[in-house]
Amino acid sequence: MTTTDPGTSPGSTSPGHDGIRLGLRANLAQFSLLVAVNALVGGMLGQERSVLPLLADRTFHLSAYTAALTYIVAFGATKAVTNFFAGTLSDRHGRKPILVAGWIVALPVPLLLIWAPSWGWVVLANVLLGVNQGLTWSTTVIMKIDLVGPARRGLAMGCNEAAGYLAVAGTAMATGAIAAHWGLRPQPFFVGIAYAALGLGLSVLTVRETREHARAEAALHPAPADPGHHAELTTGQIARTTSLTDKALSSASWAGLVNNLNDALAWGIFPLLFAAHGLTIGQVGLLAALYPAVWGLGQILTGWWSDRTGRKHLITAGMLLQAAAIGLVATGTTFGVWALAQILLGAGTALVYPTLLAVIGDVAHPAWRARAVGVYRLWRDGGFAVGALLAGALADAYGLTTAIWAVAGLTATAGIVVAVRMYETHQHI
Numbered sequence: 001m002t003t004t005d006p007g008t009s010p011g012s013t014s015p016g017h018d019g020i021r022l023g024l025r026a027n028l029a030q031f032s033l034l035v036a037v038n039a040l041v042g043g044m045l046g047q048e049r050s051v052l053p054l055l056a057d058r059t060f061h062l063s064a065y066t067a068a069l070t071y072i073v074a075f076g077a078t079k080a081v082t083n084f085f086a087g088t089l090s091d092r093h094g095r096k097p098i099l100v101a102g103w104i105v106a107l108p109v110p111l112l113l114i115w116a117p118s119w120g121w122v123v124l125a126n127v128l129l130g131v132n133q134g135l136t137w138s139t140t141v142i143m144k145i146d147l148v149g150p151a152r153r154g155l156a157m158g159c160n161e162a163a164g165y166l167a168v169a170g171t172a173m174a175t176g177a178i179a180a181h182w183g184l185r186p187q188p189f190f191v192g193i194a195y196a197a198l199g200l201g202l203s204v205l206t207v208r209e210t211r212e213h214a215r216a217e218a219a220l221h222p223a224p225a226d227p228g229h230h231a232e233l234t235t236g237q238i239a240r241t242t243s244l245t246d247k248a249l250s251s252a253s254w255a256g257l258v259n260n261l262n263d264a265l266a267w268g269i270f271p272l273l274f275a276a277h278g279l280t281i282g283q284v285g286l287l288a289a290l291y292p293a294v295w296g297l298g299q300i301l302t303g304w305w306s307d308r309t310g311r312k313h314l315i316t317a318g319m320l321l322q323a324a325a326i327g328l329v330a331t332g333t334t335f336g337v338w339a340l341a342q343i344l345l346g347a348g349t350a351l352v353y354p355t356l357l358a359v360i361g362d363v364a365h366p367a368w369r370a371r372a373v374g375v376y377r378l379w380r381d382g383g384f385a386v387g388a389l390l391a392g393a394l395a396d397a398y399g400l401t402t403a404i405w406a407v408a409g410l411t412a413t414a415g416i417v418v419a420v421r422m423y424e425t426h427q428h429i
């Protein structure tokens with residue numbers, strides 16, 4: 001049976017896979033469910049954004065910034081590696097089992113944060129959180145790409161990332177308010193217990209497998225003229241193509257790494273800077289939430305926008321806007337200036353984040369797209385670890401402001417690399 005979804009572009013059909021239809025409209029119920037599941041994924045990360053930097057400082061009395069940021073290193077390194085395997089495993093075993101496994105790993109995370117008698121327990125919790133985020137977030141990305149087909153790919157990524165990062169923002173604000181009223185532990189992490197239980201329940205009981213949608217699209221996908229992009233590639237060839245040889249994929253991977261490098265700065269260093277200037281826990285929580293809130297809301301627009309105008313220029317503009325915003329954080333000393341900087345940083349990240357994922361979806365063949373997403377996310381989330389190590393070392397040696405300026409410079413450089421090296425990919429869909 002071949003069907004056409006009016007929510008896709010003309011000619012998007014199901015190639016003989018009974019019951020399989022590509023497109024946002026045809027798969028709206030499952031797509032919306034996956035948006036909700038990814039909001040819970042983001043909430044698991046958001047429970048830490050306001051509280052953990054202050055916990056390192058005030059409860060565990062970690063004086064060195066590098067030591068205090070070990071939880072971000074552990075999270076980023078683990079998530080990066082897990083992303084890579086999530087793509088491969090979801091091609092081999094299906095998407096849903098990987099999603100469920102990610103939620104099972106999440107269950108002990110808030111409990112470890114509540115009961116941690118030493119900083120090592122917090123680091124262990126973030127290793128598990130990295131596995132959780134790598135498996136669940138990667139899989140929800142892949143599943144949405146599977147469902148919508150090529151015509152709404154940017155919008156799909158915008159909705160996915162918006163849900164995740166609005167939940168990061170909302171949870172960061174909520175846990176900051178809870179911490180200001182009841183203390184840094186245990187009450188802020190009760191939210192994470194609820195998120196993990198609900199995410200596991202929805203994934204087991206209501207999410208459906210989407211791998212057949214990718215196979216349906218693959219049957220429609222024309223054979224590319226470039227032999228480097230044909231369907232029969234090994235995982236090693238996919239890793240090289242995504243990391244090095246394809247100018248769009250590799251530029252996206254570099255930009256993704258730098259994006260999450262500056263997100264590590266915002267997560268681990270900004271709250272310490274704000275607190276050092278006398279801001280209250282509530283004000284720190286509000287600033288920590290403002291950046292991902294603008295980021296999350298903006299992605300719905302920017303994902304749709306990239307489907308209309310293309311990817312490259314949005315990514316370039318976003319990286320340069322991020323660099324300017326980080327520089328404003330370095331020069332600021334008041335809540336108002338920092339609030340403006342967080343808004344600008346969120347807007348820049350909204351231009352970049354879903355658009356980079358759309359680039360991967362544009363170029364990668366459906367037969368190896370999940371693995372390409374995994375490789376890209378390996379590089380992107382490796383930026384957490386690189387950013388925490390770099391920012392921590394520079395802050396220890398030269399101070400917080402120097403660390404922030406260094407990351408601003410790297411972010412601007414990434415924008416220039418995209419402008420010079422990346423080709424426009426929207427035409428490839």
